[in-house]
Amino acid sequence: MKIPAAFYDRPTLDVARDLIGKVLVHRYRRRRIASGMIVETEAYIGAEDRACHAAKGRTGRTRVLFGRPGTAYVYLIYGMYHCLNAVTEAEGFPAAVLIRAVRPIDGIAWMQANRGGVGGTGIASGPGKLCQAFEISRAFNEASLDGDRLWVEDRGLGCPPIRSSPRIGVDYAGEYRDKPWRFFAADSDHVTRHRFNRLGN
DNA sequence: CAAGAGATCATCT
DNA sequence: GATGATCTCTTGA
Numbered sequence: 001m002k003i004p005a006a007f008y009d010r011p012t013l014d015v016a017r018d019l020i021g022k023v024l025v026h027r028y029r030r031r032r033i034a035s036g037m038i039v040e041t042e043a044y045i046g047a048e049d050r051a052c053h054a055a056k057g058r059t060g061r062t063r064v065l066f067g068r069p070g071t072a073y074v075y076l077i078y079g080m081y082h083c084l085n086a087v088t089e090a091e092g093f094p095a096a097v098l099i100r101a102v103r104p105i106d107g108i109a110w111m112q113a114n115r116g117g118v119g120g121t122g123i124a125s126g127p128g129k130l131c132q133a134f135e136i137s138r139a140f141n142e143a144s145l146d147g148d149r150l151w152v153e154d155r156g157l158g159c160p161p162i163r164s165s166p167r168i169g170v171d172y173a174g175e176y177r178d179k180p181w182r183f184f185a186a187d188s189d190h191v192t193r194h195r196f197n198r199l200g201n
Numbered sequence: 202c203a204a205g206a207g208a209t210c211a212t213c214t
Numbered sequence: 215g216a217t218g219a220t221c222t223c224t225t226g227a
Binding site: 059061075076077078079080195 | 210
Binding site for chain 1: 217218219220221
């Protein structure tokens with residue numbers, strides 16, 4: 001049920017695709033459960049990928065990207081939001097999948113409260129919103145994603161129809177700007193609202 | 202519906 | 215000292 005580290009020790013595009021339909025779970029206050037089906041991801045692959053933080057080399061912040069697959073990489077963006085990633089590929093190769101959106105399943109009231117009252121399809125339809133809803137902060141950076149507080153599991157929900165598009169917010173990434181490395185569930189209302197949704201496959 | 206501004210700070214130069 | 219893998223609100227067509 002809990003997805004093991006070996007799942008992430010594969011090509012990042014495969015992991016990004018295969019994470020769609022899996023369930024992100026946060027056990028909070030010891031016994032309560034918040035969860036949601038992953039409906040949107042993005043792949044960040046290697047030091048060559050100018051959109052990947054590892055393009056800046058191995059630094060204090062990017063060290064985790066070079067580490068064990070199946071590890072959480074959580075960073076602060078724009079001074080106020082967090083983004084959750086799953087480190088992928090063999091140790092030593094810097095890559096990760098950004099978990100961008102989920103369809104809430106368990107703990108919806110808690111998540112909605114965390115989001116300042118925003119509910120419906122807007123609870124976790126974006127990487128910053130998702131971390132806010134799930135109370136994911138840098139405290140989880142470098143945590144294993146098969147731990148007992150935060151993990152990804154397979155509930156046998158199956159694999160919904162998937163579409164791809166360029167990644168969002170990486171206009172500066174040169175030739176890597178247009179790589180179709182964003183994946184999302186074609187029939188979900190819980191994905192990031194973006195003009196790219198009308199493009200791609 | 203689309204476009205733009207502002208919020209706010211860890212990280213790296 | 216500059217820069218974001220974002221979000222929300224406001225403005226205007």
